[in-house]
Amino acid sequence: MAKLNMVKALNLALLQEMERDEDVLIIGEDVGVDGGVFRVTEDLHRKFGSKRVIDSPLAEAAIVGTSVGMALYGLKPVCEIQFSGFAFQCFHQIENHAARYRMRSQGRFGISMVIRMPYGGGVRALEHHSESEEQFYAHVPGLKMVIPSGPRNARGLLVSAIRDPDPVIFFEHKALYHAAKEDVPDEIEALPIGRAQLVREGSDLTLIAYGAMLRLAREAAQVLHDEDGVEVEVIDLLTISPLDRDAITASVRKTGRAVIVHEAPRSFGPGAEIATSIMEGAFLSLEAPIARVAAYDVPFVGFAREKANVPDLARVLAAARETLAY
């Protein structure tokens, strides 16, 4: 057991999976000698060499396209895209090929690969460095979409993503990389994909969040407990797709009220799908309309104004209180 931040925890998952399975390899820009732009792949090149930790040219489509070929051959590539904002260069490879080979080959070939991408705002970065675009991937059948919220679940989910027989998009929030350290067990730990976690129990309201928004949801739950005397249940989705509808609806059947928090823009974002799932699974338990707290429907704003764009504690509290008072 060691106290690790998310960067070190992800590094540990990669190291152990590469030791366990020699088909696992890493490919991306600066992932080798430099150890990755955020140092997630640090030391791996030294340990495993250039055949398993591959420095790619500055060409996202080539990174993913090559990986699709390697996956078809039976290898298990873990790609790194430096920032999720650049991923549209490789979206064609992801959507048209990685996501489709299982269907296209009528089940003969699966694309067992992981595409890691840092995402999210709040770190005063430039355009294309702060977006939350999980909804694009969550909407593509054939892809899994995973977003951890802390070091330990990041490690456990990355292990599961590498072992998954199908392509997994793995978002890592930049603000979480060095945010907190957590006890991470030395022995390999796999956290199942598709399963949400109940991180706080409550009876009055369900707050649904993931990634960096989870911390906000927990803070809001605590404030509502302290100031309003209400007990808020907090769900950490961890996987966006496939969505753990059972966990969500079970909670809302208990609380009757739900607020969804995400950093992606509001319209057609994950909140819409989550809210509809609640309508389908817990309609008759609803005491209030389901609320969404999300970024505004604008392209990600420059860093001087980014705090006004992504949800903050005040907005989560306001939505929660409005829902509770409905």
Place this chain on the structure above:
Amino acid sequence: MPRPFTLPDLGEGLTEAEIRKVLVREGDVIREDAPLLEVETDKATVEIPSPMSGRIEKIHVRPDQTVKVGDVLVTFADAAAPAGKESPATLDPTRRLAPTPETVVDGGRARQVGAQATSAAAGSAAPSAPARGVAVGGPVPATPATRRLARELGVDLHTVRATGRGGRVTDDDVRAAAGAPTDARVAARAPGDAAERAAESAREPRAAARPLASVGMEPPPLPKFEQWGPIERQPLSHLRRTIADRMTLAATVIPHVTHFDRADITDLDAVIRRNLEAAREQGVTLTLTAFLLKAAALALKAHPQFNASLDAAAGELIVKHYVHLGVAVATERGLIVPALRDVDRKPLLAVARELGALAARVREGKATLDDLRGSTFTITNIGALGGTGAIPIINYPEVAILGVARAREEAVVRDGQIVPRLLLPLSLTFDHRVADGADGARFASDIVRRLERPEHLLLDL
């Protein structure tokens, strides 16, 4: 903040109009689009509908007065949702709206809307515009959770007096409506302001004191107890009233007779004890009550007149071909009798499992209406609380009820020897109109036999 409503531009170059009729009174609470005034212009007489929902604070005009476009006609008090938002079905706390879609509410009277009765929405419509009535038969504002409650309690939301924000029907409103006809209560209550109503609905729902249902006999007036010392008057809870009405009805209408017996459950007790652990592994707590239910259900198959209801008006006995057993459950709020379905057809373990779940739902106040209806015969087991026996009152409209007291080890003479045996006192109360003493005795001994020989329960004998 009060909101003034001025004479809108009526179109066609008209700048003034004469008030013909004022269709509302000060203090009325009306909905958006309800007719407010009738005005006559050079061209036609038109009804001006209300631009918003709310309470009318002041009326500034009187009939025969001429007003200009822009003059203030009425002032609304700040109480309701602004026009254009979700329209509440009713904002008037004093009135139940008739559910027929043809009815409009015009601030005190309900009228039929004829094709010619209303016309001309303010501002835009020509006098020939189609009538715009306020149909109140549409969806009633209520959350899905409240709708479920209404469904469970068999309450039509259209008949419920709404006290929630924006004219919404609340859970308490539904419960109040389920309790009794709301008319009496509505009449007794003056229209309060929104804050008062909100505070009221936030408080513990408390039933208004009303006389219990009459059974055709007036008891003499009560003496003034104050003369002997201080007293306090407590309105009966909804549940207490229901129990009181049902008991009075049963005890008044049914000629009760009670038959006593005792069952030697020494062997049955051993069976239960031996299998407690095995049942617990299945998640089931094995109780005597489950065996009582099974024994009674099998006995009822052989004595169908106890699984029946008497239709006195028709002069017929209604024999039921299903055995749903009521189980009296003591809760903090009072006695509740949920029904366990088809006990005769279910294995004992299933009966025990369902009994546990049902009793838990009832104690947590989560029982649905379906849980509480349809029983054909009832068992009341007061053994846990002690006693040597009790004469239960029939759960109307059933014809019999089995009372069970605490089992005790007693000295019993068997084959000339005094031996300790576990004896369970039973009391079968039944409707003497339906069955005679001999029938009751045979039915009771059929239950006793099964309790004394638990293998008969296994074999459905």
